[in-house]
Amino acid sequence: MERMDAAIQNLRLSGGRITHARKSVLQALVTARTHVTAEDLLNLVQADSPEIHVSTVYRTLDALEKLGVVDHVHLGHGRAVYHLTDNAHQHIVCERCSSVEEVPSRLFTRLGKDLMDNYHFKVRMNHFAVIGTCRKCLKETERTTSN
Amino acid sequence: MERMDAAIQNLRLSGGRITHARKSVLQALVTARTHVTAEDLLNLVQADSPEIHVSTVYRTLDALEKLGVVDHVHLGHGRAVYHLTDNAHQHIVCERCSSVEEVPSRLFTRLGKDLMDNYHFKVRMNHFAVIGTCRKCLKETERTTSN
DNA sequence: ATCTTTGCAAACTTTTTGCACCAAT
DNA sequence: ATTGGTGCAAAAAGTTTGCAAAGAT
Numbered sequence: 001m002e003r004m005d006a007a008i009q010n011l012r013l014s015g016g017r018i019t020h021a022r023k024s025v026l027q028a029l030v031t032a033r034t035h036v037t038a039e040d041l042l043n044l045v046q047a048d049s050p051e052i053h054v055s056t057v058y059r060t061l062d063a064l065e066k067l068g069v070v071d072h073v074h075l076g077h078g079r080a081v082y083h084l085t086d087n088a089h090q091h092i093v094c095e096r097c098s099s100v101e102e103v104p105s106r107l108f109t110r111l112g113k114d115l116m117d118n119y120h121f122k123v124r125m126n127h128f129a130v131i132g133t134c135r136k137c138l139k140e141t142e143r144t145t146s147n
Numbered sequence: 148m149e150r151m152d153a154a155i156q157n158l159r160l161s162g163g164r165i166t167h168a169r170k171s172v173l174q175a176l177v178t179a180r181t182h183v184t185a186e187d188l189l190n191l192v193q194a195d196s197p198e199i200h201v202s203t204v205y206r207t208l209d210a211l212e213k214l215g216v217v218d219h220v221h222l223g224h225g226r227a228v229y230h231l232t233d234n235a236h237q238h239i240v241c242e243r244c245s246s247v248e249e250v251p252s253r254l255f256t257r258l259g260k261d262l263m264d265n266y267h268f269k270v271r272m273n274h275f276a277v278i279g280t281c282r283k284c285l286k287e288t289e290r291t292t293s294n
Numbered sequence: 295a296t297c298t299t300t301g302c303a304a305a306c307t308t309t310t311t312g313c314a315c316c317a318a319t
Numbered sequence: 320a321t322t323g324g325t326g327c328a329a330a331a332a333g334t335t336t337g338c339a340a341a342g343a344t
Contacts, residue, residue, distance in 0.1 A: 162298090163298080163299090164297090164298055164299065166298090166299060166300075167300095168299080168300070168301095169299085198300090198301075199300085199301085200300075200301050200302070202300085202301075202302080203299080203300060203301070206299080206300085207299095210299095
């Protein structure tokens with residue numbers, strides 16, 4: 001639970017208050033471990049504390065995002081997925097099945113450098129989604145089409 | 148206007164009908180040249196033909212996307228931007244000012260290969276957005292923060 | 295004549311906001 | 320006691336859908 005503690009410390013130091021709702025959302029984020037939508041989080045959180053409202057979840061995520069504790073990526077279809085900030089990975093998102101896989105940053109350092117050198121564009125390494133087709137769906141496609 | 152003609156041909160061959168609304172949307176896409184939201188397109192289209200409805204724009208974009216003529220990417224904040232399909236570039240999206248810049252595919256071929264080799268993940272090269280901070284906003288940040 | 299596409303209005307989904315109350319500091 | 324956070328309900332933003340009428344083939 002170090003991540004949780006760190007986040008709470010962070011919140012406190014920035015003048016934020018440690019509320020039940022915020023602890024719940026953080027807890028949910030920590031235990032979820034995957035990339036979850038706001039709705040997912042709401043469900044997790046409401047399992048224990050049904051009184052917590054969606055708007056609170058959004059506001060908490062907002063607050064945590066401002067602290068750099070949480071980050072989100074937009075999937076193919078608009079809804080965002082949230083996860084604890086972690087500079088060590090990026091996301092590859094399957095446009096077919098919406099699955100998200102993590103891949104090490106290493107693969108992206110070259111690209112990051114190229115974009116910086118050529119475009120003065122600074123890639124936000126933990127808000128980065130590559131869209132494509134995952135292994136599983138790729139296989140299914142091969143099976144279905146004659147190609 | 149070759150792109151327009153090709154798209155129309157495409158539509159016709161797939162059994163679709165060439166309507167005023169569709170021609171308008173295509174025209175708007177061709178002339179816009181940038182990455183436009185559905186709303187942008189609606190405005191462009193309605194300048195000439197106010198009777199065309201948002202839903203028609205969405206449905207037309209849908210149809211064109213199915214033909215592979217049009218593609219879309221999701222910006223940081225939910226709304227999608229549409230553009231004519233073009234395998235020669237990818238997008239770098241500024242999370243600060245939402246600007247979209249195009250960069251040549253070349254920069255991504257290595258990454259694409261790595262992801263394929265290591266994860267069997269096939270990057271969809273024209274549906275690919277790198278999130279970060281653009282040159283302009285980077286400068287502003289430098290000016291503002293002491294860092 | 296047929297069958298797609300359109301316009302409209304209404305629904306839907308996801309996220310945001312105003313406000314009065316509540317609770318953490 | 321203060322001020323930030325919460326729950327609620329309602330709105331906003333973006334997109335989709337059912338339907339009857341219009342239009343392309």
